[in-house]
Amino acid sequence: MLEAITGLALASAAGLNAYIPLLGLGLLSKFTDLLTLPEGWAWLESWWALGALAVLLLIETIVDKVPALDTANDILQTVVRPASGGLVFSAGSASSTVAVTDPEAFVNSSAFWPFVIGVLIALVPHILKLVARPVVNLASAGLGASVMSTIEDIAAVVVTVLAVLLPLLALALIVLLVVLGVRWFRRFRARRQGAAPAAPAAG
Numbered sequence: 001m002l003e004a005i006t007g008l009a010l011a012s013a014a015g016l017n018a019y020i021p022l023l024g025l026g027l028l029s030k031f032t033d034l035l036t037l038p039e040g041w042a043w044l045e046s047w048w049a050l051g052a053l054a055v056l057l058l059i060e061t062i063v064d065k066v067p068a069l070d071t072a073n074d075i076l077q078t079v080v081r082p083a084s085g086g087l088v089f090s091a092g093s094a095s096s097t098v099a100v101t102d103p104e105a106f107v108n109s110s111a112f113w114p115f116v117i118g119v120l121i122a123l124v125p126h127i128l129k130l131v132a133r134p135v136v137n138l139a140s141a142g143l144g145a146s147v148m149s150t151i152e153d154i155a156a157v158v159v160t161v162l163a164v165l166l167p168l169l170a171l172a173l174i175v176l177l178v179v180l181g182v183r184w185f186r187r188f189r190a191r192r193q194g195a196a197p198a199a200p201a202a203g
Contacts, residue, residue, distance in 0.1 A: 003092065005163075005167040005168065005170070005171050006092040006163045006164065006167045006170070007088065007089035007090070007091075007092040007114065007117075007118060008089065008121055008171065008174075009092075009159050009160075009162065009163035009167060009170035009171060009174060010025070010085075010088035010089060010091075010092045010118075010159075010160060010163045011085035011086070011088055011089040011092075011117075011118040011119075011121035011122045012085075012121060012122070012124075012125055012159060012174050013088075013155075013156040013157075013159040013160045013163070014081055014082075014084040014085035014087075014088050014118075014122045014156075015081055015082075015085055015121070015122040015123065015124060015125030015126040015128075015129070016081075016125050016126075016129065016152045016153075016155060016156040017057070017060060017064075017081075017152060017153055017156040018056075018060070018077060018080045018081040018083075018084035018085075019053050019056050019057040019060055019084070020057065020153065020156040020157055020160055021084065021088045021156065021159075021160045021163075022044065022053055022084055022087065022088060023050065023053040023054060023057055024157070024160040024161065024164075025037065025041075025044055025045075025088060025091055025092070025160075025164075026044040026045045026046075026049060026050050026053065027045075027050065028164055029042075029044065029045045030045035030050070034164055034165065035164050037091055038091060041087075041090070041091040044091065060073070060077075061149075061153060064145075064149040064152075064153075065145055065146040065149040065150070066145065067137045067145045068137075070133055070137070070145050070149065071130075071133055071134050071137070074126075074129060074130045074133060075130070077126065078126065078130070081122050081123075081126045082118075082119040082120075082122045082123045082126065083119065084122065085118040085119055085121055085122020085123070086114075086115035086116065086117075086118035086119040086122070087115070087118065088118060089114055089115065089117055089118025089121060089122075090114040090115045090118060092163065092164075128181065129152065132148075132181075132185065133145070133148060135188075136148055139188070155173075155177060158173065159173060159174060
């Protein structure tokens, strides 16, 4: 049960930033005793994987804080973030999986459906981010991009760590973030509607 919650939390974090949960899993498995990756996912803790993920994370962190570029990046990440969500859900929720380097064996294994579930979970925060970011940029003249991106990165890091250490707390944090996000969006929309100029009277 806790393993499934760990996978759900990691997939949610991947919907905000594709590389933070992957890099987090690799680092925690390689340098601590807090996490041991399933045999099929041990490649995540290899030096080449950690290096590639660190470079991609650096690029993502910079690009995601620049107005206009962040929206273009979100569109490109529509494939990457769900795929990352599938990977971290499978790795986080299963004690033994088939390596993704063997696609045919992977599709026919018990790890395939956890991967699909992770993809769907990661799609939810990704789509919310894809829709909300242009609105925030427009309303704040681009100033909101770096603020929102920083908040999302911090949330992804915290959820990733809690998913491994305290899965139930990670789940509670995800629910809280969703509730706060919905409330903020409703207030923002109401404020914009209230600020909209009234239509001129007929005649």
